[in-house]
Structure formats: structure tokens, C-alpha cells
Amino acid sequence: MTTICVDAMGGDERPEVVLEGIAAALAADPELEVLVAGDEGVVGPFAESHERARALVTTEVIGMGEHPAEAVRAKRDSSIVRGCAAVRAGEADGFFSAGSTGAIFTAATLGVGRIRGIRRPALATALPGLDGHRTIALDLGANADARPEMLVQFAHMGRAYAKVVLGVEDARVGLLSNGTEDAKGSELAVSYHEALAAAGCGFAGNAEGTDLLLGSFDVIVCDGFTGNVALKSMEGTAKYLVKQIKAAAGESKRSAVGALLFKPALKRVAAELSGDEYGGAVLLGLKAPVFIGHGATSATAVAKGTAACAAAVRGGLVDGIAQALADAS
Amino acid sequence: MTTICVDAMGGDERPEVVLEGIAAALAADPELEVLVAGDEGVVGPFAESHERARALVTTEVIGMGEHPAEAVRAKRDSSIVRGCAAVRAGEADGFFSAGSTGAIFTAATLGVGRIRGIRRPALATALPGLDGHRTIALDLGANADARPEMLVQFAHMGRAYAKVVLGVEDARVGLLSNGTEDAKGSELAVSYHEALAAAGCGFAGNAEGTDLLLGSFDVIVCDGFTGNVALKSMEGTAKYLVKQIKAAAGESKRSAVGALLFKPALKRVAAELSGDEYGGAVLLGLKAPVFIGHGATSATAVAKGTAACAAAVRGGLVDGIAQALADAS
Numbered sequence: 115m116t117t118i119c120v121d122a123m124g125g126d127e128r129p130e131v132v133l134e135g136i137a138a139a140l141a142a143d144p145e146l147e148v149l150v151a152g153d154e155g156v157v158g159p160f161a162e163s164h165e166r167a168r169a170l171v172t173t174e175v176i177g178m179g180e181h182p183a184e185a186v187r188a189k190r191d192s193s194i195v196r197g198c199a200a201v202r203a204g205e206a207d208g209f210f211s212a213g214s215t216g217a218i219f220t221a222a223t224l225g226v227g228r229i230r231g232i233r234r235p236a237l238a239t240a241l242p243g244l245d246g247h248r249t250i251a252l253d254l255g256a257n258a259d260a261r262p263e264m265l266v267q268f269a270h271m272g273r274a275y276a277k278v279v280l281g282v283e284d285a286r287v288g289l290l291s292n293g294t295e296d297a298k299g300s301e302l303a304v305s306y307h308e309a310l311a312a313a314g315c316g317f318a319g320n321a322e323g324t325d326l327l328l329g330s331f332d333v334i335v336c337d338g339f340t341g342n343v344a345l346k347s348m349e350g351t352a353k354y355l356v357k358q359i360k361a362a363a364g365e366s367k368r369s370a371v372g373a374l375l376f377k378p379a380l381k382r383v384a385a386e387l388s389g390d391e392y393g394g395a396v397l398l399g400l401k402a403p404v405f406i407g408h409g410a411t412s413a414t415a416v417a418k419g420t421a422a423c424a425a426a427v428r429g430g431l432v433d434g435i436a437q438a439l440a441d442a443s
Numbered sequence: 444m445t446t447i448c449v450d451a452m453g454g455d456e457r458p459e460v461v462l463e464g465i466a467a468a469l470a471a472d473p474e475l476e477v478l479v480a481g482d483e484g485v486v487g488p489f490a491e492s493h494e495r496a497r498a499l500v501t502t503e504v505i506g507m508g509e510h511p512a513e514a515v516r517a518k519r520d521s522s523i524v525r526g527c528a529a530v531r532a533g534e535a536d537g538f539f540s541a542g543s544t545g546a547i548f549t550a551a552t553l554g555v556g557r558i559r560g561i562r563r564p565a566l567a568t569a570l571p572g573l574d575g576h577r578t579i580a581l582d583l584g585a586n587a588d589a590r591p592e593m594l595v596q597f598a599h600m601g602r603a604y605a606k607v608v609l610g611v612e613d614a615r616v617g618l619l620s621n622g623t624e625d626a627k628g629s630e631l632a633v634s635y636h637e638a639l640a641a642a643g644c645g646f647a648g649n650a651e652g653t654d655l656l657l658g659s660f661d662v663i664v665c666d667g668f669t670g671n672v673a674l675k676s677m678e679g680t681a682k683y684l685v686k687q688i689k690a691a692a693g694e695s696k697r698s699a700v701g702a703l704l705f706k707p708a709l710k711r712v713a714a715e716l717s718g719d720e721y722g723g724a725v726l727l728g729l730k731a732p733v734f735i736g737h738g739a740t741s742a743t744a745v746a747k748g749t750a751a752c753a754a755a756v757r758g759g760l761v762d763g764i765a766q767a768l769a770d771a772s
Contacts, residue, residue: 378698
């Protein structure tokens with residue numbers, strides 16, 4: 115039995131949406147148990163009415179707009195802080211929340227704890243690609259500033275994740291830069307390049323922004339500032355195109371009929387890019403898998419995120435990262 | 444009469460594509476004269492058969508993959524170097540090329556020259572947006588490293604461009620960062636924020652990657668490393684979505700019929716994002732407008748780029764930037 119703690123209070127949606135997702139995850143996986151963290155009125159009835167669901171009653175909620183460090187310090191009985199503590203105490207094997215990324219990062223770093231030797235956890239996701247290829251990208255915003263040796267750790271963690279999640283042995287690592295040539299980059303990016311090239315971590319050279327979805331790298335590393343800008347630029351473009359396509363559908367009868375027939379395919383493509391299809395983002399470098407869903411979540415996203423967290427537990431993600439670090443040092 | 448020098452040899456396409464674009468630009472604008480730079484066999488017959496076209500015969504071509512500084516130094520008789528020299532000599536009022544961005548940047552900085560007081564020219568483009576809103580983004584890759592005072596100059600140049608191209612008075616300037624809060628950012632981005640906030644250049648706060656296409660800023664500034672990553676991430680996403688949508692169209696009869704009917708609208712939306720619709724990118728900070736088209740160009744893109752360059756000349760872009768700098772100092 116694998117136990118995942120799920121934050122019922124996380125995200126912009128009502129807790130009912132999260133509970134619906136948990137129910138779907140439980141129904142799909144008979145070896146899954148869920149520890150549901152949240153207000154008693156929310157989690158109590160759910161645990162009573164669902165097999166393999168237990169309640170973790172909490173009294174506080176950290177909102178999406180709160181200052182992460184302050185909120186984590188102040189709200190000791192929040193679903194996020196208590197969920198991370200439950201993982202540390204061994205009551206759950208992993209944690210999933212669609213709440214504030216910053217608060218989850220802070221609470222998990224303190225509460226779950228880092229793998230020995232890891233300087234800073236990093237936020238990663240498995241981006242979709244052409245012909246089923248996927249690229250693990252990190253750091254997507256946990257560390258705005260990163261020193262070169264941190265990028266090397268990101269590469270090791272990304273490779274371990276690629277192995278567990280994608281089944282890719284000896285993943286090819288790229289460094290996100292402003293050109294493919296070795297000498298390209300800001301002074302900082304060039305220092306990353308030098309550290310990665312010297313480290314023996316599967317480094318295959320510089321990647322460009324286009325390589326995130328269209329490239330052949332298995333892992334692309336960058337500091338959290340660059341990763342956040344790239345991810346938000348991609349999200350913005352996808353949203354922009356979907357909006358423009360919808361607007362164009364209203365311009366003629368021909369377009370309207372076409373859009374109607376084509377809608378299911380378009381929706382699927384857009385969903386694939388949202389990250390919800392493959393469990394959202396994961397914090398790598400912690401002693402247990404911690405997954406973060408989109409704030410604007412859906413029952414499907416919660417179900418997939420919970421399942422992805424269970425898969426990471428079963429695949430041995432944490433041991434894989436610890437082993438990769440041990441092999442490298 | 445406005446004279447634009449156009450590089451017939453630039454880009455991945457055959458010179459015939461560029462010539463077709465020049466012919467379209469000439470046909471659309473009776474006040475336009477074009478100085479066509481390139482091999483004699485290409486530009487000679489074109490100049491003879493077209494009114495208001497003159498030939499600038501050159502013997503060398505700088506390829507897309509060449510090292511910019513080395514190529515500009517070595518190929519003194521290339522269409523790019525000679526085109527910039529023609530602008531400096533007053534034989535043309537602006538320059539358009541779909542060639543290597545790095546080579547054009549180097550040749551134009553040396554050949555056309557910087558506006559007095561400008562530290563480094565920056566690469567800018569007018570991104571599309573919802574409801575006709577456009578955002579000028581810079582620097583998109585000319586300066587991988589930038590000091591805070593350069594970001595202030597980027598803001599002034601972007602505002603002058605917004606005034607001339609978009610007719611926006613007192614443009615709102617955003618700083619591309621990894622969050623909207625003032626304190627968000629890498630150490631470098633925070634130093635940019637402080638310089639912009641102190642400068643009185645229309646600064647309205649931090650922008651995120653999503654704001655490039657969906658936001659309400661008129662100008663978004665960043666260093667060239669960040670700008671290049673953001674732009675390439677957006678390009679990759681647009682290409683990825685178009686490819687996936689095409690693939691989805693083949694999956695069922697229903698999708699295929701829908702896609703066929705919807706294709707014109709989709710093509711238009713994708714073209715809008717490619718930059719070709721609004722003349723490509725422009726180097727700001729030089730003594731004459733220098734526009735750069737996509738390497739994978741089309742006749743339409745060349746025509747629009749040439750027209751955009753002429754419009755920048757007539758709108759007084761260079762004087763506008765010089766005035767903005769003078770007002771600020």
C-alpha cells in the first residue's frame with residue numbers, strides 16, 4: 115500500500131473539486147491510500163465514506179497570495195505545513211497540493227527535509243513534446259539565483275527523475291541558453307556551462323527556448339529565474355493561441371463549423387501543455403516526492419497528480435537521486 | 444521619397460523571394476525607393492526592370508551560421524556590411540535584412556553607428572496581444588549581459604518606439620521577472636528593478652512571461668539572455684501547438700473536416716505570432732532604423748519589414764529616441 119497525503123484546501127477551486135480528484139485516484143488504484151488534509155467538515159465526511167481514505171484534520175489554510183515564509187511560520191496548523199509534517203513522521207510516503215508553490219516549497223524544505231548533500235530543492239516538470247518525447251525541465255522557479263554547482267545537482271536530479279518517470283537511462287542534459295554554441299550565454303550561463311561540462315552528468319550542450327517542446331534533450335536545466343520566465347512565456351503563448359483561435363471561430367460560419375468539429379482535439383492539445391496530464395510539477399531533492407498542481411486545478415489534475423506522486427514513490431525517485439549524487443561525488 | 448536599403452542575400456530563402464517582397468513593397472508605396480544590395484546577377488536585372496529600385500552590387504554573402512564579428516571583419520564587400528555603409532553615407536535612410544541577427548547587429552553598430560549616449564543597441568519587436576494590444580519587448584538577444592543603466596536606456600528606447608509605431612504616449616514599462624511583486628527576481632533582476640524605479644521612465648513594475656502576450660504593459664524590458672529565452676520559448680510553443688493541431692486533424696474524419704474549414708483562421712493566428720506581420724525585429728539605438736526579418740523569410744515578410752523600416756524613418760524613430768535620452772539626462 116502506498117500512502118499519499120493530499121491537501122484538500124489547496125488551489126483556487128472549492129475543496130469538493132480536490133475531493134472528486136482523490137476519489138478518482140482511489141478508484142483507479144487499489145494499492146493507493148490517501149491521507150486527506152483539511153478542515154474537519156471537508157475531510158471528515160470524505161474519509162468516512164471512502165475506503166482507503168483517512169482524515170488529517172487541520173484548522174488553517176495558506177492562501178495563494180500570502181507571503182510563503184511568513185505564512186508557513188505563522189500557520190502551523192495549515193494543511194500544507196501539517197501535510198509535510200505527516201510525510202516526515204512516516205504517515206504518508208508523498209505529498210500533493212495545488213496550493214501556493216512558494217508555501218509548499220518552504221514547508222516541504224523545512225518539513226519533509228532535503229536529501230543529504232542537496233543544496234536546494236528544485237521545481238521540475240515533464241514537458242510534452244513531438245512523437246511522445248518528453249523533456250524534464252528544472253528549475254522552474256524555486257531558486258531565482260543559483261550557483262554553478264547547483265546546476266550540476268539539478269542535472270543529477272533531472273536525470274534520476276527521467277529514469278524513474280520516463281524510463282530514460284543516461285538522459286541527455288541541456289543548459290537553457292540564448293544559443294546552441296558553447297560560448298553563447300550570459301556570464302552566469304557560461305559559468306553554468308563550464309561546471310556542467312566538467313561534471314560528468316550527461317551534459318550534451320546548450321539548449322534554446324525552442325528545445326523545451328521541440329528539442330531532443332531529456333533534461334534541460336536552468337536557474338529558477340530563467341525557468342520561470344520560460345515556463346510562463348510558454349503558458350502565455352498557449353493561452354493566447356487558444357483565445358485567438360476561439361475568437362477566429364466566431365468570424366465566419368465556415369470557421370465556426372470547423373472549430374466545433376475540431377474542438378475535442380484542440381482541447382486535448384491544450385490540456386497536454388497545461389501540465390495537468392502528467393501530474394503537474396515536482397519538487398526534487400526532498401526526502402519524499404512532493405508534487406504541486408496548478409492553482410486553477412480540476413478533479414482530473416488532482417487525480418493525475420496524486421497518481422504521479424504514488425508512481426514516484428514506487429519508482430524509487432528519492433533513492434535514485436541519492437544514488438546519483440553518491441555516484442557523482 | 445524614403446530610401447530603404449534591402450539585403451537581397453539575407454535569410455535561408457533564395458534571393459528571388461526577397462526580390463518578390465521588395466517588388467510588393469514598391470508597388471504598395473509610391474513614396475518608397477529601394478537600394479537593393481547583393482550579387483550583380485541578382486540585383487542588376489531587378490533594378491533595371493523596377494522603377495524606384497537601384498542596385499548596390501556586392502560580391503560577398505555572410506551566412507547564417509558564421510561567427511558574426513569575424514564575418515563582418517572578413518567580408519567587407521558583403522551585402523550586410525555594404526548596406527550599413529550605404530546608410531551611414533546617406534544613400535539610404537534605413538536598412539532591412541533577413542540575414543544573421545548577430546552579423547547585422549555587429550555591422551550596424553559599427554557601420555550605421557549609435558545614437559549619442561546609447562551604450563548598446565537593443566533588439567526589439569512589437570508582440571501581438573488580445574484586442575489589438577501590442578507590447579514592445581526588448582532586449583531580445585543583442586546583449587546577453589546588461590547592466591542596470593542599460594535597462595533604463597532600453598525603457599527609454601522602447602517608449603520612443605511605442606510612440607512612433609503604436610502611437611502610445613507615455614508608455615507603461617514592465618520589467619520581465621519571475622513574479623509581479625517588487626522584491627521578486629534574481630539579484631540581477633532586483634538591481635534592474637531598482638534602477639528602473641529610480642529613473643522616471645514610465646516604470647510600472649514587474650511583468651511575468653505571461654504578460655508578453657496577455658498583459659497590459661506597452662513595453663517590457665529585460666536583458667538579452669532572458670529576452671532570447673522568452674522569445675524562443677514562445678516561438679517553440681506556437682510551432683508545437685500548430686504541429687500538434689495538424690497531427691490531431693489526421694486522427695478522425697470529424698477532426699479532418701473541422702481542421703480544413705478552420706485552417707485559414709489558424710494560419711492567420713500563427714502568422715501574427717511569427718513577427719512577420721509587423722515587420723520583424725528592429726535594432727533600437729542606431730542612427731537609422733535597422734530591421735531584421737526571420738531567416739526563414741517570405742516575400743510577405745520582406746515587404747512588411749521594408750514598409751516598417753520606411754514607417755520608422757518617416758515617424759522620426761531616431762529623433763524620438765535621441766529626444767527621450769536628452770529629456771532623461
